[in-house]
Amino acid sequence: MGHFNFLYLPTDPPVARSLTSEVSRPSEELEVVTTAISILENGNSSSSTIRATLESSRGRALAAPNEPQDHLKVQLQGSTADLETVWTALYWYFQYTSDVAVGVPKGRPVPERCVELILESDAPSRPSELAAQLERLGLVDIQIQAEKQVHLVFANVFWQLSPELFLSSLNAHRYLPAKPLRYTLSNGAIRHPNRPRPPPQRLPFYTRHCISDKVNSVFKLRPVDMSDLDLIHKWMNNTRVSEFWGEQGPIEHQKKFLETCLASKHSFTAIGSWNDLDAEGNLTGWKDACFFDIYWVKEDHLARYANSVQDWDRGVHLLVGEDWARGRSTAWLDSIVHFMFLSDPRTQSIYLEPRVDNELFIRLLTRYGFYKVKDFAFPHKQAALMKLDRDHWKGCR
Numbered sequence: 001m002g003h004f005n006f007l008y009l010p011t012d013p014p015v016a017r018s019l020t021s022e023v024s025r026p027s028e029e030l031e032v033v034t035t036a037i038s039i040l041e042n043g044n045s046s047s048s049t050i051r052a053t054l055e056s057s058r059g060r061a062l063a064a065p066n067e068p069q070d071h072l073k074v075q076l077q078g079s080t081a082d083l084e085t086v087w088t089a090l091y092w093y094f095q096y097t098s099d100v101a102v103g104v105p106k107g108r109p110v111p112e113r114c115v116e117l118i119l120e121s122d123a124p125s126r127p128s129e130l131a132a133q134l135e136r137l138g139l140v141d142i143q144i145q146a147e148k149q150v151h152l153v154f155a156n157v158f159w160q161l162s163p164e165l166f167l168s169s170l171n172a173h174r175y176l177p178a179k180p181l182r183y184t185l186s187n188g189a190i191r192h193p194n195r196p197r198p199p200p201q202r203l204p205f206y207t208r209h210c211i212s213d214k215v216n217s218v219f220k221l222r223p224v225d226m227s228d229l230d231l232i233h234k235w236m237n238n239t240r241v242s243e244f245w246g247e248q249g250p251i252e253h254q255k256k257f258l259e260t261c262l263a264s265k266h267s268f269t270a271i272g273s274w275n276d277l278d279a280e281g282n283l284t285g286w287k288d289a290c291f292f293d294i295y296w297v298k299e300d301h302l303a304r305y306a307n308s309v310q311d312w313d314r315g316v317h318l319l320v321g322e323d324w325a326r327g328r329s330t331a332w333l334d335s336i337v338h339f340m341f342l343s344d345p346r347t348q349s350i351y352l353e354p355r356v357d358n359e360l361f362i363r364l365l366t367r368y369g370f371y372k373v374k375d376f377a378f379p380h381k382q383a384a385l386m387k388l389d390r391d392h393w394k395g396c397r
Helices: 082-096 126-136 226-236 239-245 251-263 323-343 359-368
Strands: 006-009 015-024 030-041 044-057 070-075 114-120 141-145 148-154 183-186 190-193 206-211 216-223 267-277 283-296 314-320 349-352 371-377 382-389
Touching (some): 082 126, 126 141, 226 283, 239 314, 283 323, 314 323, 323 349, 359 371
Parallel strands (some): 070 114, 314 349
Antiparallel strands (some): 044 070, 206 216, 267 283
């Protein structure tokens, strides 16, 4: 696992928690990580501390496909903050510890990533009460293993649940419950559900701390508005971008392009920005890097070329405008996919249609979990139809 001084919660602005971890190895197969996650107030660590102990049984043969290698013990405080305590401890586990399956023989099934959640409290009844609440919220799967009840949390389940359900005391990004279903017509012919309004302009609607060998940075998404015209003009006239987008030209051309995007009823556009952490774990400032056009496939011209498009399937067009951000492709792809699956639970599939000769991007999508449905001819390009299904998505990396 990696060692970090801070974790940043998915809030606006990002809320920091300090980390202090101790690692011990009671045996060759057992690693124990004891972590204190503390709230920061005015630069100082307060007395409010989440204590989590991770026990990892690496190298041991698993008796069942869903038998967890990891066991996460969380000390409850017996208060309304217990939901936030548990969610934050799980966020630390899934976001900041390794997801590499260890001890699985070559060619054998790789188990889903999951952790056994063990709740501890001075009040004897509190763990079972909270476990029942977590099951109702969809976070915990209660199973019987070896004749005892265990509480399992699966990675892909954790990442599909809105943080606002658990971070009630913080300004978590809000992914509202799905509204009752009503249908309308577009262009007098395409029947589809009424779509939610896009996020308010300039306000971030998604934030995530991304960590890998190449990046230690907070990524955010915010809607585009006309004040971004100069930025879009610069990016579209980058020869690397214009080769695939074809929207280069004078700024009047990008102005019409943005006006069309902002007027769309079935899509909205967003800017992806990075805020790198310095050596002490502090944020250094936001830098815009990416452009996304997020759309509902049912009303898009892509629906004429894709079979069995469902009402809530989404697609995205994207570009990386800054050359320095090109090495972060997995991180922003992970984030935009997470947003689309998180924002509406009825979205079952995500589509992209890169040009067939964009081999580097197609390889990235394939490594991530997308599969090629087919090659097909758009009026303006030969495209590869790439698709990712929700039930094949493993959660954030």
